[in-house]
Amino acid sequence: xxxxxxxxxxxxxxxxxxxxxxxxxxxxxxxxxxxxxxxxxxxxxxxxxxxxxxxxxxxxxxxxxxxxxxxxxxxxxxxxxxxxxxxxxxxxxxxxxxxxxxxxxxxxxxxxxxxxxxxxxxxxxxxxxxxxxxxxxxxxxxxxxxxxxxxxxxxxxxxxxxxxxxxxxxxxxxxxxxxxxxxxxxxxxxxxxxxxxxxxxxxxxxxxxxxxxxxxxxxxxxxxxxxxxxxxxxxxxxxxxxxxxxxxxxxxxxxxxxxxxxxxxxxxxxxxxxxxxxxxxxxxxxxxxxxxxxxxxxxxxxxx
Amino acid sequence: xxxxxxxxxxxxxxxxxxxxxxxxxxxxxxxxxxxxxxxxxxxxxxxxxxxxxxxxxxxxxxxxxxxxxxxxxxxxxxxxxxxxxxxxxxxxxxxxxxxxxxxxxxxxxxxxxxxxxxxxx
Numbered sequence: 001x002x003x004x005x006x007x008x009x010x011x012x013x014x015x016x017x018x019x020x021x022x023x024x025x026x027x028x029x030x031x032x033x034x035x036x037x038x039x040x041x042x043x044x045x046x047x048x049x050x051x052x053x054x055x056x057x058x059x060x061x062x063x064x065x066x067x068x069x070x071x072x073x074x075x076x077x078x079x080x081x082x083x084x085x086x087x088x089x090x091x092x093x094x095x096x097x098x099x100x101x102x103x104x105x106x107x108x109x110x111x112x113x114x115x116x117x118x119x120x121x122x123x124x125x126x127x128x129x130x131x132x133x134x135x136x137x138x139x140x141x142x143x144x145x146x147x148x149x150x151x152x153x154x155x156x157x158x159x160x161x162x163x164x165x166x167x168x169x170x171x172x173x174x175x176x177x178x179x180x181x182x183x184x185x186x187x188x189x190x191x192x193x194x195x196x197x198x199x200x201x202x203x204x205x206x207x208x209x210x211x212x213x214x215x216x217x218x219x220x221x222x223x224x225x226x227x228x229x230x231x232x233x234x235x236x237x238x239x240x241x242x243x244x245x246x247x248x249x250x251x252x253x254x255x256x257x258x259x260x261x262x263x264x265x266x267x268x269x270x271x272x273x274x275x276x277x278x279x280x281x282x283x284x285x286x287x288x289x290x291x292x293x294x295x296x297x298x299x300x301x302x303x304x
Numbered sequence: 305x306x307x308x309x310x311x312x313x314x315x316x317x318x319x320x321x322x323x324x325x326x327x328x329x330x331x332x333x334x335x336x337x338x339x340x341x342x343x344x345x346x347x348x349x350x351x352x353x354x355x356x357x358x359x360x361x362x363x364x365x366x367x368x369x370x371x372x373x374x375x376x377x378x379x380x381x382x383x384x385x386x387x388x389x390x391x392x393x394x395x396x397x398x399x400x401x402x403x404x405x406x407x408x409x410x411x412x413x414x415x416x417x418x419x420x421x422x423x424x425x
Contacts, residue, residue: 286323
């Protein structure tokens with residue numbers, strides 16, 4: 001598609017009859033946001049977006065007048081599925097397994113999520129706990145639900161060497177736009193630890209110098225996992241690991257909010273877990289003074 | 305004479321105001337319920353759009369957008385008292401940021417001018 005002189009990408013799309021959401025046409029409401037997967041969008045067209053969105057090539061077509069060719073896709077486009085091979089399925093706790101898979105050319109940032117496709121009609125989203133610079137595999141943490149279809153496949157049918165498909169990655173919950181000396185607080189529950197573990201390792205690898213705190217909530221101590229690894233980080237770095245289990249009276253949101261609210265204005269937050277937990281934390285931290293741009297989150301929605 | 309938007313500080317002023325304004329709105333018991341379940345990131349972008357309009361800055365405001373955006377809330381009981389509360393929070397945001405009285409009144413007047421669209425009248 002060729003743009004007329006002075007035309008914006010949005011104008012060109014509408015002229016071509018492409019139905020695309022838009023409203024203010026002035027780079028304000030962000031409802032027309034698209035993503036460039038080839039070619040860099042002009043800086044001006046990324047005004048007001050988060051650093052993570054900019055890094056992924058998101059831009060606002062209503063204020064985008066490109067000077068070079070770009071290949072653009074809808075904001076939630078996951079791309080074509082590709083084949084992956086299971087390398088390991090191992091228990092991490094009573095009901096969480098670690099799934100490691102290998103694939104070719106899958107560029108991602110730790111903390112993003114992918115779509116795991118076991119067979120046509122059976123797919124789920126999982127966050128990435130691995131680091132592309134350090135791990136030759138993609139790692140996900142999967143909570144096994146007694147009646148979950150994917151859970152049954154992973155616990156009963158699939159084993160190392162089996163093939164499946166993945167698509168993605170997606171999501172902006174990764175270490176970007178955080179100052180190296182800024183306090184960094186990671187809060188999650190259950191397998192919300194997976195993306196946080198990825199972000200933590202990425203932050204340390206990139207030389208984060210500010211204090212890091214990680215709150216991990218579970219129903220009881222059996223629901224905690226990776227505790228040895230996290231305690232080892234805590235011995236070696238300016239890192240505090242705070243497990244919170246319901247059976248000992250520690251609701252992770254209440255505990256984290258009480259500690260974090262007074263310093264919320266200067267902290268970068270990553271929030272991962274169930275939708276209610278993430279919504280509550282996001283709202284309360286924002287009200288306590290955290291900037292919305294300093295809060296990255298990934299809420300899990302249950303699947304059948 | 306420069307525009308109200310420029311006198312207030314342009315986009316930087318909108319950026320400074322938007323989170324403070326939204327915090328005040330969410331903390332206001334008279335109107336907070338209209339934001340229940342609303343995605344905050346999305347909403348902040350819309351507040352930016354609204355403030356740019358209220359400051360008289362570049363925007364393609366159409367009453368139609370405003371009506372569509374608020375139709376659902378009018379059905380939930382949105383009325384003049386709630387618009388008053390929003391404008392009150394906008395006033396207090398600008399005062400907190402040290403905006404002079406004359407400009408505060410100009411912003412309020414622009415915000416007030418979209419009242420009928422917001423209430424779908």
